[in-house]
Amino acid sequence: MAGIYIHIPFCRKACTYCDFHFSTNFSYRKEMISAIIDEILLKKSDWQEFTFESIYFGGGTPSILEEDEYKKIIETLKNSFSFSAHLELTLEANPDDINPMAVKKWNAAGINRLSIGLQSLNNEELAFMNRSHTAAESLIAVDTSLQSGIADISVDLIYGSHLKTDKQWEFELNWALNSGANHLSAYALTVESKTALANQVKKGLIPETNDEHQSNQFMKLTELAASNHWDFYEISNLCKPEHRAIHNSNYWKNKPYLGIGPSAHSYKDKTRFWNASNNAAYIKKVNLGELPQTSEVLSDLDLANETILTQLRLSSGLRIDTILSYYPKWLDESMPALEKMKQNQWIKIENNTIKLLSKGRLIADNISAELFIS
Numbered sequence: 479m480a481g482i483y484i485h486i487p488f489c490r491k492a493c494t495y496c497d498f499h500f501s502t503n504f505s506y507r508k509e510m511i512s513a514i515i516d517e518i519l520l521k522k523s524d525w526q527e528f529t530f531e532s533i534y535f536g537g538g539t540p541s542i543l544e545e546d547e548y549k550k551i552i553e554t555l556k557n558s559f560s561f562s563a564h565l566e567l568t569l570e571a572n573p574d575d576i577n578p579m580a581v582k583k584w585n586a587a588g589i590n591r592l593s594i595g596l597q598s599l600n601n602e603e604l605a606f607m608n609r610s611h612t613a614a615e616s617l618i619a620v621d622t623s624l625q626s627g628i629a630d631i632s633v634d635l636i637y638g639s640h641l642k643t644d645k646q647w648e649f650e651l652n653w654a655l656n657s658g659a660n661h662l663s664a665y666a667l668t669v670e671s672k673t674a675l676a677n678q679v680k681k682g683l684i685p686e687t688n689d690e691h692q693s694n695q696f697m698k699l700t701e702l703a704a705s706n707h708w709d710f711y712e713i714s715n716l717c718k719p720e721h722r723a724i725h726n727s728n729y730w731k732n733k734p735y736l737g738i739g740p741s742a743h744s745y746k747d748k749t750r751f752w753n754a755s756n757n758a759a760y761i762k763k764v765n766l767g768e769l770p771q772t773s774e775v776l777s778d779l780d781l782a783n784e785t786i787l788t789q790l791r792l793s794s795g796l797r798i799d800t801i802l803s804y805y806p807k808w809l810d811e812s813m814p815a816l817e818k819m820k821q822n823q824w825i826k827i828e829n830n831t832i833k834l835l836s837k838g839r840l841i842a843d844n845i846s847a848e849l850f851i852s
């Protein structure tokens with residue numbers, strides 16, 4: 479099984495923290511959609527051996543697409559590839575694009591899951607992030623989606639900004655866990671270089687993120703996930719039982735995925751491909767009938783390190799034998815570090831699997847870095 483990712487590189491406003499690939503200039507939108515469709519056709523023959531079980535429209539803001547645009551993309555995909563009987567078809571949507579008519583049209587086109595970028599339920603914080611919607615729009619987005627025919631809803635929230643008090647975070651979590659959504663992605667605010675946020679921090683206009691503040695809010699997330707019986711299956715992702723995201727789970731299991739659109743990545747046969755992340759260059763290349771991508775064959779060490787990074791973040795943990803299949807000396811070489819991590823109660827090892835404990839989840843990336851093979 480495999481997944482398809484479609485990158486729609488347009489947003490109405492630039493969120494201050496965002497380092498994804500997007501543009502607020504819509505003037506060449508028609509050319510972009512046409513290039514995306516042409517890229518699907520160009521890649522069609524190379525991906526015939528797979529049955530796809532997910533399509534994910536990400537971005538950018540795919541909910542800005544017109545009905546004829548997303549219908550044409552879905553139709554081209556359906557005519558080009560094989561799909562499993564149950565296809566998870568997700569659209570990332572911003573709350574200001576959600577209304578009963580839009581949801582009904584998405585549903586009629588086969589979209590059966592929405593990933594709604596709420597980020598905050600506080601207007602001051604939304605303004606600080608330069609989001610395009612208000613808290614009031616966020617608060618009705620889930621209900622509108624449910625009542626208009628799409629029942630699988632994921633919501634995104636960001637924690638740990640200087641404006642997110644512990645009280646506000648607790649309110650947002652309690653709201654999200656009881657909103658009718660069956661999936662929540664919760665990310666710590668990160669100051670990525672070359673973003674407006676990084677610039678604001680550099681100029682001293684806002685404080686740097688505070689580790690202790692973010693850790694406290696992560697612990698509150700852990701506590702409320704448990705008391706609400708949600709499945710906290712990945713460090714940033716939790717769901718009601720039986721509602722794990724198929725698309726994202728496949729990334730973490732190293733399954734193949736096909737990426738379409740500027741900056742999209744693909745992976746198959748131990749090879750990673752990445753598309754040009756410049757819109758004009760992407761369109762030009764596709765219009766010449768050429769694949770807009772660069773590729774790299776991953777070595778066993780690359781695969782081992784990627785597996786450490788992704789699988790340690792999962793509640794199911796990191797299978798030791800998977801890493802040994804790439805690099806047989808790994809366990810012997812890592813034993814001193816693993817022993818120290820066990821003593822610090824960062825990890826536990828059982829059934830040939832390394833799992834992070836609560837304290838370890840706070841420093842997952844550091845733990846991965848210590849276990850990487852160089």
Ligand code: SF4
Nearest residue numbers: 489492493496537538
């Ligand atoms: S809407 Fe999403 S992709 Fe667009 S700028 Fe904001 S965070 Fe980035």
